[in-house]
Amino acid sequence: MPDEQSQPDLRPLADIDQVIHAPARLMVLTYLYVVESADYVFLMRMTGLTWGNLATHLGKLEEAGYIEMEKAFKDKKPHTTIHLTKQGRRAFREYKKSMQQVLDDLPD
Amino acid sequence: MSQKISLKEAERKAFRFTFQDGLWDIFISFFPLQFAIGPLLSPIMGDFWSSAIFLPVWGLAYLAIWLVRKYVVKPRIGMVKYGSARRLRLARFTLIMLLGNLAIFALGIVVYVNFTTLSGVLIAAILGLFWLIGFSMAAYFLDYPRLYFYGLLLSVSPLVGEWLYSTYGVAHHGFPVTFGFSAGVMILSGLVTFVRFLRDNPLPDTEPPIQGASNA
Numbered sequence: 001m002p003d004e005q006s007q008p009d010l011r012p013l014a015d016i017d018q019v020i021h022a023p024a025r026l027m028v029l030t031y032l033y034v035v036e037s038a039d040y041v042f043l044m045r046m047t048g049l050t051w052g053n054l055a056t057h058l059g060k061l062e063e064a065g066y067i068e069m070e071k072a073f074k075d076k077k078p079h080t081t082i083h084l085t086k087q088g089r090r091a092f093r094e095y096k097k098s099m100q101q102v103l104d105d106l107p108d
Numbered sequence: 109m110s111q112k113i114s115l116k117e118a119e120r121k122a123f124r125f126t127f128q129d130g131l132w133d134i135f136i137s138f139f140p141l142q143f144a145i146g147p148l149l150s151p152i153m154g155d156f157w158s159s160a161i162f163l164p165v166w167g168l169a170y171l172a173i174w175l176v177r178k179y180v181v182k183p184r185i186g187m188v189k190y191g192s193a194r195r196l197r198l199a200r201f202t203l204i205m206l207l208g209n210l211a212i213f214a215l216g217i218v219v220y221v222n223f224t225t226l227s228g229v230l231i232a233a234i235l236g237l238f239w240l241i242g243f244s245m246a247a248y249f250l251d252y253p254r255l256y257f258y259g260l261l262l263s264v265s266p267l268v269g270e271w272l273y274s275t276y277g278v279a280h281h282g283f284p285v286t287f288g289f290s291a292g293v294m295i296l297s298g299l300v301t302f303v304r305f306l307r308d309n310p311l312p313d314t315e316p317p318i319q320g321a322s323n324a
Binding site: 030031033034035036037038039040041042043044045046051077078079080081 | 115185
C-alpha cells in the first residue's frame with residue numbers, strides 16, 4: 001500500500017481555471033494582461049491564431065467575463081478593441097499563482 | 109512546453125512588434141546622411157544653408173514615414189495601447205533624452221566658442237561619445253537592440269573620418285565617406301526589415317463575427 005504522505009496532492013489541479021488553461025486562450029490573456037487594450041489584428045499577429053480560432057476563443061473569454069470587446073467601425077470596416085476586465089485580470093493572476101504552486105509541489 | 113512563459117518578455121515582444129518595421133531605421137539614417145551630404149553642399153550653399161536645408165528634408169521624411177505607417181503598417185499590425193509600466197518607461201526616456209539634448213547643446217556651444225583651440229580628434233571623440241551614449245540609452249529604453257550598433261557606428265564615424273583626413277587627406281574630414289557608410293548601413297537594414305515585415309504580415313481580411321460575443 002503506497003504511503004499517502006509521500007504522494008503529491010493533485011487535487012488543486014482540478015481547481016485550475018479551464019477557461020484560461022487552453023493554450024490559445026492563455027496566449028490571448030497573456031498579451032491582454034501586459035497591455036491596456038489591443039485590437040483583433042494585433043492579437044492575431046501576436047498569437048499566430050487564425051481569424052476563426054481567435055474569434056472562437058475571444059467569444060469564450062467574453063462569455064466568462066474575462067474580457068470586454070468594444071465594437072466600432074473604422075474606415076467603414078468593423079474594428080474591435082479588446083481589453084481585460086478586472087475579473088479577467090484577477091483570474092489570470094490566480095491562475096498563474098495556482099499553476100506555479102501546483103508545479104512547484106510536484107516531485108522531480 | 110519547452111519555454112518559460114515570461115510576462116516581461118511578452119510585453120517586450122508586444123511593444124517591439126509595433127515599431128520594428130524598419131521605417132525608423134530609414135528615418136534615423138537621415139542623421140548621418142546630413143553629416144555626409146552637408147559638407148559637400150557647403151561650398152555651394154554656405155555653412156548655414158547646407159545645414160538648414162535638412163530641416164525641411166527631416167520634416168518631409170517624417171511625413172512620408174507617418175503616412176506609410178498609417179496606410180501600410182498599421183492595417184497589418186493592428187492597434188495596441190501599452191500598459192502603464194511601458195508608458196512610464198517611455199515618459200522617462202523622453203525626459204532623459206530632452207535633458208541629454210540640452211546637455212549636448214550646451215557642450216556644442218562650448219566647443220563652438222573654443223573651436224580654434226580644440227583639436228579635431230578631441231571634438232570628434234566628444235561627438236562620438238555623446239552619440240554612443242544617446243543611442244545606447246534609446247536602445248535600452250525602446251528595447252531596440254539595433255540602436256546599440258547604430259550608436260557604435262555613428263560614434264566611430266567622426267574619428268575614422270578624422271583619421272582618413274589626416275592620413276589620406278580625404279576631403280571634408282572624411283565625413284562624406286564615414287557618415288555616408290553609416291547612413292547606407294541604416295538604410296539597407298531598414299529596407300530589408302521593411303520588406304521582411306511586408307512579407308511576413310500580409311493585409312488581413314475583414315474581422316469575422318465573434319462567436320458568443322455580445323453585439324453591443
